[in-house]
Amino acid sequence: MGFDWFKRRDAVLPDRERPGEPSQIERLRAEVRERDQDRRLALEVLGILKPSLEPRVLAESIRNACEGPLGLATFYMAIVDYGRDQLSFPLYCEGGKARMVAPRVFSEFGGLTTRVLVEKRSLYFAEKSLQDDAGAAYTDAERITGLIPESWYGLPLGAGPGWPGRPFGVLSFQAFAKDAFSPARREIMDAIGAALALALKTDPERTLRLG
Amino acid sequence: MGLFNFGKAKGPAPGPAAGPDLVREQGQMEDLRELVRHMDEDRALLIGALQKLQPGLSPEELASALFDLCFRPLGLAAFFLALADWEADALHFPLYHEGGRSRPRPWRRLSESPGLTGQTLSQAQPLYVRTLEEGKAFGVVLSEVEKESGLVPQSWYGVPLGAGLAWGTRPFGVVSFQSFQPDAFTGSRRGLMQALGEVLAFAIKADPERPLVGQRP
Numbered sequence A: 001m002g003f004d005w006f007k008r009r010d011a012v013l014p015d016r017e018r019p020g021e022p023s024q025i026e027r028l029r030a031e032v033r034e035r036d037q038d039r040r041l042a043l044e045v046l047g048i049l050k051p052s053l054e055p056r057v058l059a060e061s062i063r064n065a066c067e068g069p070l071g072l073a074t075f076y077m078a079i080v081d082y083g084r085d086q087l088s089f090p091l092y093c094e095g096g097k098a099r100m101v102a103p104r105v106f107s108e109f110g111g112l113t114t115r116v117l118v119e120k121r122s123l124y125f126a127e128k129s130l131q132d133d134a135g136a137a138y139t140d141a142e143r144i145t146g147l148i149p150e151s152w153y154g155l156p157l158g159a160g161p162g163w164p165g166r167p168f169g170v171l172s173f174q175a176f177a178k179d180a181f182s183p184a185r186r187e188i189m190d191a192i193g194a195a196l197a198l199a200l201k202t203d204p205e206r207t208l209r210l211g
Numbered sequence B: 001m002g003l004f005n006f007g008k009a010k011g012p013a014p015g016p017a018a019g020p021d022l023v024r025e026q027g028q029m030e031d032l033r034e035l036v037r038h039m040d041e042d043r044a045l046l047i048g049a050l051q052k053l054q055p056g057l058s059p060e061e062l063a064s065a066l067f068d069l070c071f072r073p074l075g076l077a078a079f080f081l082a083l084a085d086w087e088a089d090a091l092h093f094p095l096y097h098e099g100g101r102s103r104p105r106p107w108r109r110l111s112e113s114p115g116l117t118g119q120t121l122s123q124a125q126p127l128y129v130r131t132l133e134e135g136k137a138f139g140v141v142l143s144e145v146e147k148e149s150g151l152v153p154q155s156w157y158g159v160p161l162g163a164g165l166a167w168g169t170r171p172f173g174v175v176s177f178q179s180f181q182p183d184a185f186t187g188s189r190r191g192l193m194q195a196l197g198e199v200l201a202f203a204i205k206a207d208p209e210r211p212l213v214g215q216r217p
Helices: A003-015 A024-048 A055-070 A112-119 A128-134 A140-145 A183-200 B006-010 B019-052 B059-070 B115-123 B132-137 B144-149 B187-205
Strands: A074-081 A086-094 A123-125 A151-157 A169-175 B078-085 B090-098 B127-129 B155-161 B173-179
Touching (some): A024 A183, A024 B019, A024 B187, A055 A074, A055 A169, A055 A183, A112 A128, A112 A151, A112 A169, A123 A128, A169 A183, A183 B019, A183 B187, B059 B078, B059 B090, B059 B173, B059 B187, B115 B127, B155 B187, B173 B187
Antiparallel strands (some): A074 A086, A074 A169, A123 A151, B078 B090, B127 B155, B155 B173
8 A cells, every 4th residue: 555545545536425315326326226227127128029019919018018117007009090080098007907998089188298298208297297288188097086297208109211101199197206217217108119010010921122 | 137246246335545545545436437338328318319219211211220329339340131032032231331431232042052141030039159260150140341351340230120029920030240459349238238128129110100009099
């Protein structure tokens, strides 16, 4: 131990933390944990997506994979049929179970789902008051129990340069905690939505031009 | 499967540290920062693939987009997409990247020279070959450039495209990642490359106009 030791000590001291705050190493461990969880989630979802499955089956698989890691209170998939002016919900999970939600007339339904479809982009509301301002339409269960998720994230299915026309659906992730989804988490949710959209529209029999 | 058991391995954060403890903690932090960098790279690859691989692109364009994303982070020496025409007993290469650029590679008869690609197709699961010696035992087929230059990748990882009952009886192609380093791809990286192969398979066969399963046309 000599001069070198003091140099190392000097290099470390400015980074030492204040009492009561997480140390740098704890923060780094938390970063690694979150990244590891995101990575496992993304790989798990890509592993379970298969072509030619019904939207409900694929959505259920995604919900099962995401519910724990993302701390979801509510999760649903909405599919829009523009020709029939109908918005249907192949999967709507809230209060810990899947509920049947009757199809709605799309043009008459002005909730957050519609906004995502019309704006063709993901929307995030970090608390309930922001959802109210944006025109949220609550479910019967939410109105009766008053248990309304604070964080609402909805992403369009089938939006982007390779997708002609309008999105064909929406995936919504919701949590009771305020501002529950960090930007990094929302990126992972977008990636999951993109993978789901591809899987839903994949045709294994599609002929490729070869040679 | 957890990637890293870092919490247990590293133990609790040290309290007011003496000199050697500080040095140890500094080392742990460097390890963790390296881990974060590595995981960010993986994350960027996955997210990038799902942003770039859009329906409506040709297999060549899709493979090229995937190659551009992967080339540097994965340290690739070669990369290709092979598509199988089972009825014509032919293997086509819409994209074959080696020696720093994309080169046309002629089709070949699958039954006559299956090579590592044929092995991956017939087994319908990823194939990892750690060294060239191992590759020779599997019947590797060298390209003209490899034969002339003698520069042959040591590590070869092939992912079948469209493997599994939901896809049909046989995979429709293979994406291959190669490196000059022996045993270059860790288990974690191979998991990532397999996931990238799955995204590529979906994108190649996606048809935005296709009605959803169970939806009336």
